[in-house]
Amino acid sequence: MGRFRQVQANIWRAYQAGRQTARSAAIESREPDVTGDDPVDSEEYAEYPEHPVGKDGQDVPYPLRIAAAWSWRLLIVAVAGAALLWVVGTLHQVVVPIAISLLLSALLAPSVGFLRQRAHVHRSLATALTMIAGLAVVAGVLTLVVTEFVNSWGELSQQAQGGIQQIQNWLKRGPMHLSDQQLNSALNSVQDWLNDHKSLLTTGAWSTATTAFEVIASAFLTLFTTFFFLRDGRRIWRFLVNLLPVAAREPVRGAGEQSWQTLVAYVRATVLVAFIDATGIGIGLVILRVDLAFALAALVFLGAFIPIVGATLTGTIAVLVALVTRNPVTALLVVAVVILVQQFEGHVLQPLIMGRAVAVHPLAVIVAIATGVVLAGIIGALVAVPILAVLNTGIRHLAARQRHQPEPPPPKEVVVKS
Secondary structure, three states, X not given: OHHXXXXXXXXXXXXHHHHHHHHHHHHHOOOOOOOOOOOOOHHHHHHXXXXXXXXXXOOOOHHHHHHHHHHHHHHHHHHHHHHHHHHHHHOHHHHHHHHHHHHHHHHHHHHHHHHXXXXXXXXXXXXXXXXXXXXXXXXXXXXXXXXXXXXXXXXXXXXXXXXXXXXXXXXXXXXXXXXXXXXXXXXXXXXXXXXXXXXXXXXXXXXOOOOHXXXXXXXXXXXXXXXXHHHHHHHHHHHHHHOOOHHHHHHHHHHHHHHHHHHHHHHHHHHHHHHHHHHHHHHHHHHOOOOOHHHHHXXXXXXXXXXXXXXXXXXXXXXXXXXXXXXXXXXXXXXHHXXXXXXXXXXXXXXXXHOHHHOOOXXXXXXXXXXXXXXXXXXXXXXXXXXXXXXXXXXXXXXXXXXXXXOOOOOOOOOOOO
């Protein structure tokens, strides 16, 4: 009899242990229902500790948590961007020559590569020959343009005064019938606006480069930096990449190489597009017998390095010269030539020459140029689009690389007990 009761007690304890295990498993696999409709009995619910209100933000709505998470991250990015702009603004006398050196290096790098690979010229000699040839071309073009402007300045100023007088007479006698007081008020308003905004295009790089010493120092820094970029560019890039953590070296190296190819393609395409713009507008000016045709074409060539708006602004100068030196009909014909060339550039040259490697939406280009003008004046407008194209290529490369990598497994749910 005692033996039987001992077996019965063992069976009862095993039953209780199994029931307790099943009860614990049920509690672990579900959250308590605070509405009172939880199917778990009251004894099991009493054993499950109540989750405290507000712990881990459970009482904060999910959309608000997402908005808060994005907000503080965006705030950190904005602070980092502001700090970067402050550093660039403080060191602009160094940053601007380096930026110009990168553009010149991207333009001259294919020539250096050709001399080294095809002609088997030493690296330093190939770099020196390329830089000398490039400087000779730039100096020759600038000399011709400045000389023609200087030689024609007296006649051009007299014709400009006469053209302005004709415009004033047309405004008074034409369909607008403006009075002298209204004309003077309008001219004073324009002059006041120019005085208030004259620093818009002269901020940044040129605001402090007012002395000959600073200009010469910036020029020498640009030349020396360009020389070493052309000669030791790959070594410099490898050194910078090796400073990064090991896991980041390969992605950054690939993104940097793709970005450099984009910059080279952009600069070469921009030079070709600028040459075609200058040639087209220059031929139109010669046919229409507008004075300073070569100088205006060269000015269009230089202005075309600022995409979309550069050639248009310099073409406007050609229109004003035609209006002053010739007549309104010739000026309208010059307007037609400028519009025709710009349409050919926007619909044929840009898609065909630039290609998809540096394809950036026109709205992004306009915003980038405006931002560059506000932050760094003319130099900012010049380097804004190359920076945008390089960042676009680098970020797209890193994003594509990230998409091809397997995603890490999601973390397991952890039930926090208290």
